[in-house]
Amino acid sequence: MQNTSPYYLLVFVCMGLMLLNGMKKDKQLIHYLFAVFCGSLCMVGVQKISAPSIGVYSYLIGLFTCATCNMSWLISRTLFREHKPFSMVHIAVASTIAGLIMFNQTWHYLVSVDAQIFPDSQFMWRLKQGMGEITVLLSSSILVLSFWEALRGYKGKTRTQKWQATIFASCYFLAVFNASILPKFLFSESEFQQFEPLIITSSALLIVLAMQLVMFLQKRPNPCVTASAEIEEVNSERAVQATKKVEPSENREIEPELTKGIEALIIKQQVYLQTNLKISDFAQALAVPEYKISRAIRHHFKATNFNLFINQYRVKHAQMLLLKDEASHWSILSIALESGFSSLATFNRVFKSSVGINPNEFRKQNGSLAEQKLIELAD
Structure with a gap:
């Protein structure tokens, strides 16, 4: 037995x-x-x-x-x-x-x-x-x-x-x-x-x-990545405070090839749809130091830091999904994951901070004007 x-x-x-x-x-x-x-x-x-x-x-x-x-x-x-x-x-x-x-x-x-x-x-x-x-x-x-x-x-x-x-x-x-x-x-x-x-x-x-x-x-967060993010935030704040003094010279040091490379990663490859995307991923893809990516984001793309830069594209992508008929039956969690966010809580917080309302309210308010809103977002 x-x-x-x-x-x-x-x-x-x-x-x-x-x-x-x-x-x-x-x-x-x-x-x-x-x-x-x-x-x-x-x-x-x-x-x-x-x-x-x-x-x-x-x-x-x-x-x-x-x-x-x-x-x-x-x-x-x-x-x-x-x-x-x-x-x-x-x-x-x-x-x-x-x-x-x-x-x-x-x-x-x-x-x-x-x-x-x-x-x-x-x-x-x-x-x-x-x-x-x-x-x-x-x-x-x-x-x-x-x-x-x-x-x-x-x-x-x-x-x-x-x-x-x-x-x-x-x-x-x-x-x-x-x-x-x-x-x-x-x-x-x-x-x-x-x-x-x-x-x-x-x-x-x-x-x-x-x-x-x-x-x-x-x-589990990587201690090295966390420390790097904190250093980037501190450097970003210092850069904002010293913008008047250094912005003209730093703008001249940003190579056009670098900005085109960043735009290609964002627009053509849509890398922002990947979860846990880091500035080191951009640096590795473009074969340049991380500080150059950070500087280009601050001074050319006018974003305070890398996370805010990436999240603005994720939020825009999420808005388009929320307005599309074929995604009307998708849950908010599915929209979040499809837009590159790693969790529903983060998505709701970032979306509301950027748009002013939460994703559910956005979907309800703009349902009847979906086609017009999609055209505006595409532009």
Whole structure:
């Protein structure tokens, strides 16, 4: 008989992480996805624990285990793709896998209660076999894609991003190896049944904790970046105070190529739509020191600092989205993320400071004049 105690650990950890992310004040897309993923793993544990006592009804609990590998794929895309991590196509693929998992659980339940849905039982068996093969194929492909998302464009990542990608990919590989390959070398069929709870629990927790760690590292402020931002703010204030004395000479020192490069990054590449954009990213893209970027922003573009410079374009982009018919069903959070803001609270604060009203009020007030407002914003 199996020892189901490891599944209690799985349920306890996943339930805690689900509540932790679900109760965050400034929730982002990744927190919603991760909470659903943890909830699905909780149901996996509950199904395994309850199976000996409730029998065939455990398959009904299995209906809620449909957001495991498919949801981990969406999470990996969100973690390692800053702009538009997934589209309707990706959601459709994930939903298809969820539907197949629910079909398999339903089929097991109907067979267990000896329900005669189809006159020809052979048809039902062939249908189940076909659906099972498709589920295995899609699930295996999704696991590979989830692993690949972390390593995609590895050479172009920063040192911090490489560290996060390495943690995720290593844990993901070890979890899959531990669950599917290693047991075949270590255990016989009967031994595998005995150790299955420990194998499943350890593999699932390895992936869950790796995701949570990467989320924490991405949210945690970099001390060097914070210090650099504070220094930039101080320098900006000093520059404003000394504008009358230094502005003419500094304007002459700003190369036209530099301002054109900044304009190209903003207008053509729309880099302001990237979250966590820093002045060092501009300096690296244009191969110039950061102080030159800061000076050009202050004196040529007339912005007090880099954050205000970038946020004015993000707010303008958000205004256009709020007025477009095709985005009328989008939530304010979606508008914020699409405009490059990392959280809803920051978006609301910056938007109201710039426009004078919050995004919801802007959408309501300008709904009837959307076309005219869009023309004004485009100009």
